[in-house]
């Protein structure tokens with residue numbers, strides 16, 4: 001059984017249909033990337049999984065449990081973490097406070113220990129732990145957004161454009177962190193504008209356009225299709 005499965009999902013906001021007939025699966029341990037032009041519906045797909053959009057048709061199953069009609073809090077409690085594209089940190093709280101806020105659903109005593117463990121992945125933000133998040137660089141902010149989503153120890157992490165707006169060096173550093181998170185046992189769905197980065201770190205890729213999946217293959221196969229970008233990003 002796949003960790004996450006979408007069967008014939010149509011979804012959107014209010015009465016507006018954005019995604020149509022999405023079939024997709026993610027196996028445990030995979031990094032799956034989601035590519036496509038602006039407005040294709042990539043963020044809406046993550047929102048749909050996380051209970052932030054309306055499902056009109058089809059079903060989503062996580063570990064065999066239907067997510068349909070569940071609130072984001074319930075979905076987070078089941079083991080899905082979300083690092084959103086926008087407003088993904090609290091600028092007027094410190095780095096450490098942002099991480100504590102990320103643990104909002106937890107009542108256990110391990111939270112402090114987990115913060116230190118997450119800082120092992122992100123030493124760049126550990127150095128800034130007592131600084132306000134708004135003073136971080138773009139790359140550090142994106143790291144904090146991902147780190148915050150890890151505070152609920154998700155089995156599946158949804159990551160929306162973690163490298164957006166970053167210079168090439170910062171973008172590849174972030175890609176390395178994503179791989180490390182997977183190595184530590186978290187399955188990942190990553191939305192990316194940077195196709196090369198996404199394809200080089202993911203196992204499989206879905207391409208979305210106009211609210212539908214228009215291509216799906218192993219990332220290795222996409223990488224050898226020379227015309228990849230012109231095919232899907234015109």
Ligand SMILES: Nc1ncnc2c1ncn2[C@@H]1O[C@H](COP(=O)(O)OP(=O)(O)OP(=O)(O)O)[C@@H](O)[C@H]1O
Pocket residue numbers: 013016018036037038039040041042043044045085
């Ligand atoms: N809250 C919302 N209410 C109504 N329509 C929305 C909402 N959010 C997004 N849309 C519309 O849904 C479509 C898909 O948007 P979405 O943000 O999912 O695309 P995307 O692929 O993530 O784009 P980008 O690469 O620019 O982030 C767009 O036409 C957008 O205008």
Ligand SMILES: [Mg+2]
Pocket residue numbers: 042043044085160
């Ligand atoms: Mg988006």
